Amino acid sequence: xxxxxxxxxxxxxxxxxxxxxxxxxxxxxxxxxxxxxxxxxxxxxxxxxxxxxxxxxxxxxxxxxxxxxxxxxxxxxxxxxxxxxxxxxxxxxxxxxxxxxxxxxxxxxxxxxxxxxxxxxxxxxxxxxxxxxxxxxxxxxxxxxxxxxxxxxxxxxxxxxxxxxxxxxxxxxxxxxxxxx
Ligand SMILES: O=C(CO)[C@H](O)[C@H](O)COP(=O)(O)O
Numbered sequence: 001x002x003x004x005x006x007x008x009x010x011x012x013x014x015x016x017x018x019x020x021x022x023x024x025x026x027x028x029x030x031x032x033x034x035x036x037x038x039x040x041x042x043x044x045x046x047x048x049x050x051x052x053x054x055x056x057x058x059x060x061x062x063x064x065x066x067x068x069x070x071x072x073x074x075x076x077x078x079x080x081x082x083x084x085x086x087x088x089x090x091x092x093x094x095x096x097x098x099x100x101x102x103x104x105x106x107x108x109x110x111x112x113x114x115x116x117x118x119x120x121x122x123x124x125x126x127x128x129x130x131x132x133x134x135x136x137x138x139x140x141x142x143x144x145x146x147x148x149x150x151x152x153x154x155x156x157x158x159x160x161x162x163x164x165x166x167x168x169x170x171x172x173x174x175x176x177x178x179x180x181x
Pocket of ligand 1: 066068069
């Protein structure tokens with residue numbers, strides 16, 4: 001896969017993310033503090049990586065900043081990009097399966113090498129449409145509707161009677177089967 005990776009800080013863990021992705025066979029293009037001459041700030045660096053996804057130059061992005069919050073916000077401003085800030089493997093898998101995320105936002109502050117590996121395993125091992133149900137698909141489609149009609153909340157694609165889902169069962173099981181009913 002072609003992965004655009006950005007960071008606003010040239011931190012060892014950000015470099016480790018790049019190396020880990022390459023080790024897994026991905027073609028990585030770096031942005032921000034990871035590339036000479038790029039503007040490093042989180043809004044700019046994450047935007048650059050997200051635009052690579054939106055343009056088709058990259059399949060997915062990994063956007064990093066100290067908290068991961070700013071990078072995820074910037075990436076999500078780019079139409080067509082669905083960035084998810086994930087601090088654990090369970091969230092990473094859910095973001096891919098249930099929300100069809102195409103950008104992984106990471107907190108440089110929270111990441112260790114071990115956690116990074118777990119999150120990347122879950123992200124890339126998750127079947128793209130795993131146990132995604134009709135309501136998930138409606139939600140994902142609605143993200144596109146929000147982008148194209150931001151002033152018309154809920155219309156016209158909202159399902160008529162959304163079902164209230166129960167909360168997922170507690171527990172980690174990042175790479176395992178769905179815990180959601
Ligand atoms: O986590 C972040 C944004 O969500 C940034 O990495 C953090 O705020 C540091 O950025 P700056 O050096 O520009 O203040």
